[in-house]
Amino acid sequence: MFEYAPAPESRDIVDLKPSYGLFINGEWVEPLGEGREKTVNPASEEVLAEVAVASEADVDRAVQAARKAFTVWSAMPGSERAKYLFRIARIIQERSRELAVLESLDNGKPIRESRDVDLPLVAAHFFYYAGWADKLGYAGYGADPRPLGVAGQVIPWNFPLLMLAWKIAPALACGNTVVLKPAETTPLTALAFAEICRQVDLPPGVVNIVTGAGETGAALVNHPDVNKVAFTGSTEVGRQIARSVAGSGKKVTLELGGKAANIVFEDAALDQAVEGIVNGIFFNQGHVCCAGSRLLVQESIATELLEALKRRLGTLRLGDPLDKNTDIGAINSAAQLARIRELSDAGEPEGAERWSPACLLPDKGFWFPPTIFTGVAQSHRIAREEVFGPVLSVLTFRTPAEAVEKANNTPFGLSAGVWTEKGSRILWVASKLRAGVVWANTFNKFDPTSPFGGYKESGYGREGGRHGLEAYLDV
Structure with a gap:
């Protein structure tokens, strides 16, 4: 490094x-x-x-x-x-x-x-x-x-x-x-x-x-x-x-709020998907209404993808927002930090496993390390409520139909992401998702010519x- x-x-x-x-x-x-x-x-x-x-x-x-x-x-x-x-x-x-x-x-x-x-x-x-x-x-x-x-x-x-x-x-x-x-x-x-x-x-x-x-x-x-x-x-x-x-x-x-699903199929370009996952949830400290806060990964590649994702998180730099090398800045307020902590602290008692990279937090200011929860069930608060912070919930699926069902199992419907090499699968999944914006093999891409809403x-x-x-x- x-x-x-x-x-x-x-x-x-x-x-x-x-x-x-x-x-x-x-x-x-x-x-x-x-x-x-x-x-x-x-x-x-x-x-x-x-x-x-x-x-x-x-x-x-x-x-x-x-x-x-x-x-x-x-x-x-x-x-x-x-x-x-x-x-x-x-x-x-x-x-x-x-x-x-x-x-x-x-x-x-x-x-x-x-x-x-x-x-x-x-x-x-x-x-x-x-x-x-x-x-x-x-x-x-x-x-x-x-x-x-x-x-x-x-x-x-x-x-x-x-x-x-x-x-x-x-x-x-x-x-x-x-x-x-x-x-x-x-x-x-x-x-x-x-x-x-x-x-x-x-x-x-x-x-x-x-x-x-x-x-x-x-x-x-x-x-x-x-x-x-x-x-x-x-x-x-x-x-x-x-x-x-x-x-x-x-x-x-x-x-309003969101709880976007970022769906990764087994034929996705793995390194590209990892970058998209990081951009989807850790961009702007996760303070994004359309953040990809629920990662749905096909069971057959879940272990490999998570290993690659954890390696990538180990390279993120948290610290001074005015430093041009910084990837993760400060949480916007003490109130928002308290909200992120409350929801994150509910994850493990409900049965999820928590992981963060080794990360020194500054003494002053409002900070929260990038965090991943695995073993997440759809009923968990971290999978249902909008955390609005750098916290990713990981769920798995076996079939495209199961992926769509889990992605749509939310009161929100702002955005979603699909990662696969098959154009036909992208179109099929996108047509089934109840989300205002669906990104394919990318995430958090905005353009003034394109409508946004949920x-x-x-x-x-x-x-x-x-x-x-x-x-x-x-x-």
């Missing part, structure tokens, strides 16, 4: 303010209440900045600003809206190093991921939807589709800037205005995006960003002048939102691609 010298990315590129207000009507404003929260670096527990907590009155100010801006923005020709989106995309590219460092500081993910995955995809989403802005009549939703109005958007902490792009880019392309609430533990890149909105001279009120926790999100979702609600997060909160907006006439999309308790509606426009149009 190679010994790597430290290769830290510089923090100097990021200009952090000690305190942030709310971004309403194109201006930084102080909250009407006294609420302030600290956002911390999960790798060191260092306080990064103090962030305003928006009250119900603050949310109302933001919604009213968005409502006023809607008359101007929706009347603007699509080709003009596209120019703003193109400008945003270009500035994101120009500032990508700064934004990647900020994302890793606030979220805990390795800089390699924020630099090489998150930021290119963020820019790509704005470029892609800029292209749609003057072509909405050709999207398949009628000759002259109209925007809905004000979109209230609530995003999670696992991909803060990417989830912002998934929400804001199609909303603006369609002519809507936005009030967005980032997650309380990861607000900093959303606040940096507010500065980008000012940099491109986006008309005031088109994008408003209000920070806060659950109460702020509830105030936004329940505001009577919000026409569209978009939420990415837990199934539990998704249920609450669905109940609260029922009968209100608001259009809703929910992208079934059952994984939510409804699609984001990305032509399909992602529908949620923001009156069709």
Whole structure:
């Protein structure tokens, strides 16, 4: 195994303010209440900045600003809206190093991921939807589709800037205005995006960003002048939102949890499958709603595959998220670490066998080693509940039909993976899986042109691609 010298990315590129207000009507404003929260670096527990907590009155100010801006923005020709989106995309590219460092500081993910995955995809989403802005009549939703109005958007902490792009880019392309609430533990890149909105001279009120926790999100979702609600997060909160907006006439999309099956058949390319398994569950510390957290491996190759997987896990490097050699970063918060520990600690008493590679955890910060459970039954909590951490449950199967049955035995239905050399088997299995996205001989591949979303308790509606426009149009 190679010994790597430290290769830290510089923090100097990021200009952090000690305190942030709310971004309403194109201006930084102080909250009407006294609420302030600290956002911390999960790798060191260092306080990064103090962030305003928006009250119900603050949310109302933001919604009213968005409502006023809607008359101007929706009347603007699509080709003009596209120019703003193109400008945003270009500035994101120009500032990508700064934004990647900020994302890793606030979220805990390795800089390699924020630099090489998150930021290119963020820019790509704005470029892609800029292209749609003057072509909405050709999207398949009628000759002259109209925007809905004000979109209230609530995003999670696992991909803060990417989830912002998934929400804001199609909303603006369609002519809507936005009030967005980032997650309380990861607000900093959303606040940096507010500065980008000012940099491109986006008309005031088109994008408003209000920070806060659950109460702020509830105030936004329940505001009577919000026409569209978009939420990415837990199934539990998704249920609450669905109940609260029922009968209100608001259009809703929910992208919720998952418990994806990654199915490996005996004829799969073993080394390729191992890389896909690692990417499927240990990418972003497993903080991925579509993570391949259940490995279904054909019985005949289970021993060989597990040996190869354990060897590969022994080479993963856990540590400083800003080190370019780091594979596994910090868990996002103390609360999430407690949740991962609770579910993992239930694994062995229920009969599963736990394994982690030799791994020194830093003294400060929130850390959890990559973990595999074998001997897992479908009834175990680790096989049924979303851990949202670097924890893999391994189950076996004998026939393709058994693999499909086990894969579908979950209340979720967001994603799945299939590994085999037979194209016919890929197509047969994919057609039987109740999952919104099925990857074949790969995992966690995203593209702005491709729709993403789930079934059952994984939510409804699609984001990305032509399909992602529908949620923001009156069709």
